[in-house]
Amino acid sequence: MNDYIHRKIEETILEASKYFSVIAVSGPRQSGKSTLLTQLFPLYEKYSLKDLNILDYAKNDPIAFLNQTDEGMFIDEIQRCPQLLDYIQGIVDNNPKRHFALSGSSNFEVMKNLSESLAGRAGVFELLPMSIQEVTGKVDLDNLNQILYNGLYPSICAKKNIAKFFYPSYVRTYLEKDVRDLLQMKDQIRFTKFLKLCAARIGSLFNASELGAEVGVSSKTISHWLSVLQASYLIMLLPPYYENIPKRLVKSPKLYFNDPGLACYLLDIETPQQLDRDKMRGAIFENMIVMEAIKHRYNMGLEGGVFFYRDSNQNEVDLLIKQEGELTAIEVKSSMTYSSSFEKTLTQIEGWIKTPISKKAIVYSGDFENSSGDINLINYRHISSIL
Numbered sequence: 001m002n003d004y005i006h007r008k009i010e011e012t013i014l015e016a017s018k019y020f021s022v023i024a025v026s027g028p029r030q031s032g033k034s035t036l037l038t039q040l041f042p043l044y045e046k047y048s049l050k051d052l053n054i055l056d057y058a059k060n061d062p063i064a065f066l067n068q069t070d071e072g073m074f075i076d077e078i079q080r081c082p083q084l085l086d087y088i089q090g091i092v093d094n095n096p097k098r099h100f101a102l103s104g105s106s107n108f109e110v111m112k113n114l115s116e117s118l119a120g121r122a123g124v125f126e127l128l129p130m131s132i133q134e135v136t137g138k139v140d141l142d143n144l145n146q147i148l149y150n151g152l153y154p155s156i157c158a159k160k161n162i163a164k165f166f167y168p169s170y171v172r173t174y175l176e177k178d179v180r181d182l183l184q185m186k187d188q189i190r191f192t193k194f195l196k197l198c199a200a201r202i203g204s205l206f207n208a209s210e211l212g213a214e215v216g217v218s219s220k221t222i223s224h225w226l227s228v229l230q231a232s233y234l235i236m237l238l239p240p241y242y243e244n245i246p247k248r249l250v251k252s253p254k255l256y257f258n259d260p261g262l263a264c265y266l267l268d269i270e271t272p273q274q275l276d277r278d279k280m281r282g283a284i285f286e287n288m289i290v291m292e293a294i295k296h297r298y299n300m301g302l303e304g305g306v307f308f309y310r311d312s313n314q315n316e317v318d319l320l321i322k323q324e325g326e327l328t329a330i331e332v333k334s335s336m337t338y339s340s341s342f343e344k345t346l347t348q349i350e351g352w353i354k355t356p357i358s359k360k361a362i363v364y365s366g367d368f369e370n371s372s373g374d375i376n377l378i379n380y381r382h383i384s385s386i387l
Contacts, residue, residue, distance in 0.1 A: 003158050005138055007036055008299040009127060014040060016123035016301065017099070021092035024078070024102040024114055027127035028233035028258055029174065032154040033103040034076050036127060041101050044072035049080040062087045072099040079104040085117035092121055105178075105232070123301075128233070129153045129259045131295045132288075133384040141381045144334075144365050145272040148284050151261015167265035171195075178232045183225070190215055194225055198235060198255060199266035203283040205252040206237060233258055236294060241307035241320045241327075243354055254308055260288045285334035286318060289363050289383060293321055293330075296387040315352055317345050321387065326358040328386060333364040338377060346375050361386045 013036075017023050023041075025033045038046065045068070049055045058065045058081045066073070066087055078084065091098050102122075114122055130152040132141065139157050141147060153170075155161040175188055183191075194215045201211075206226070208219040215222065229235040237253035257263040263284055264275070275281045293306045309317040309329075319330040329349050333342050346360045361376040363383055370377040378386055 003160075004035065004039055005130065005134060005154065005158060007032065007127070008131060008134055008296075009125060009301075010036070010040060012299060012301040013123070013125055016125075017041075020121065020123040021096055021098060022088060022100045022102065022118055022122035024104070024118075024122050024124045025127050026104050026124070026233075028129070029105050029178075030153055030155060030170065031127050031129050031233075033105075033127050035154065037074055037076075037101045037103055041072055041074055041099075044074040044099070044101055045069045046074040046076065048076040050077050055080055058084060066091060070098070072101065074101040074103075076103050077105070078102040085114065089117045089121065092118075125301060126233075126298050128291065128295050128298060130157050131292055131299070131384070132381060136381070143272070144285070144380070145275040145281075148260045148275055148281070148288060149264050149269065149272040151259040151264070152288075153259060153261065156261065163261050163265070164270075167262055170262070171265065174232065174234070179228065183228055190217060191225060194222065195229070195234075196266050198226075198229070199257065199263050200280070201255050202257060202263055202280065203254060203286050206255045207252065234262070236291065238290060238306065238308050241309045241322075241353070256287045256290050258291060260284050260291075263287055282334040285365070285380070286332045289330070289332045289380060290319060292383045293319055293387055296384065297321075309349070309353065311352060315345065315348070317349055322355070326356045327353065328359040328361070329357050330360075330386065331362045333362060335364055336366040338362075338364065338366055338368060343375050359386060 013023060013025070025037060027033050047054050049058060062084055066084065075084065088100055092100070114124055135141070135152065135157045150156050150163045153166065156163060156166055175192065179188070179191060194211065197211055197214055208222040208226070212219040212222045226235065230237065234257060236256045236258060238256060239253045240251045242251065267280055269275060269278055275284070290306070297303070297305050305322045307320040307322070309320055317329050318332045321328040321330070329346055331342055331346055342362045342364070346362070349357060359376070360374060361378050363378050363380055365380055367379060368377065369379055369382070376386060
């Protein structure tokens with residue numbers, strides 16, 4: 001694959017494959033799952049359940065389907081035939097030398113069935129769109145508006161598609177397939193409005209009652225719809241950080257999309273130039289940086305560990321990353337010009353949080369960088385240096 005862009009998660013998956021008979025990769029549509037597994041396990045025989053004939057075979061005779069080869073087997077779109085997982089369990093229990101690679105686009109279906117059928121037998125990973133570190137040298141990272149508008153989906157980064165064609169098709173496919181399958185929904189217009197209103201709330205606290213009033217549905221319906229967006233990886237909820245863990249779980253999370261380009265499309269931003277005058281530019285930039293932190297954790301095979309801080313006095317820090325009992329505190333600013341006011345919350349944070357803070361940084365769009373002081377000043381292109 002000459003145009004293959006290597007992913008940071010590769011090393012983690014290959015290490016896990018030494019210990020698990022089954023490797024499963026889930027994530028949003030078109031995040032590169034199939035390409036990744038084909039690259040990592042080139043000798044596995046691949047069967048895509050997108051092919052209706054293969055799907056029919058798998059459903060009607062799963063044992064024969066799974067025993068077509070004694071070698072490794074890669075099954076793409078496993079969520080289309082989740083009953084295969086029970087049979088895979090039996091095969092690997094009887095013969096641990098059999099190996100399977102599985103990919104799926106629906107978090108809810110894949111993870112629910114994996115946890116029930118393959119507990120302790122499968123290494124499960126989540127693959128999001130490309131990270132800035134992964135596309136360094138592959139795309140022009142100097143033009144921030146262009147990055148935010150294009151987003152970081154593999155087909156765009158590999159120049160196989162462009163944003164103005166990719167995202168309308170992506171959302172249409174999502175609404176027609178994933179939403180229909182997960183919700184059996186008739187009122188697609190209201191759901192589309194809900195999706196766009198979520199985009200307008202990037203970086204804000206999630207409020208189901210407020211959204212329900214605007215869309216014209218109950219807060220219970222909004223919460224259900226949000227769970228569908230999470231299950232299909234379109235939206236990520238960033239939890240608040242509290243040192244009293246039960247308290248952390250009941251406070252409102254912040255809402256972000258999996259990709260800035262997708263957010264731009266849902267916000268009706270039609271060109272990179274429009275971002276210069278759009279009031280959401282700062283929130284979209286923050287969205288990109290928050291997702292970089294989440295991708296970094298996923299790529300190491302880790303879950304959670306990424307938070308924001310806000311207390312009752314409205315003191316706030318954009319991003320906290322917890323590793324080995326210590327925190328990295330990050331403030332995100334879309335400005336190209338540094339201001340000493342950017343450091344205000346970072347100089348005060350030790351008074352709010354008892355957990356040791358090992359690193360502090362301001363991530364912004366300016367070119368001047370400084371790592372000599374207590375607070376690092378970092379250009380967004382080098383965000384990986386602080387994660």
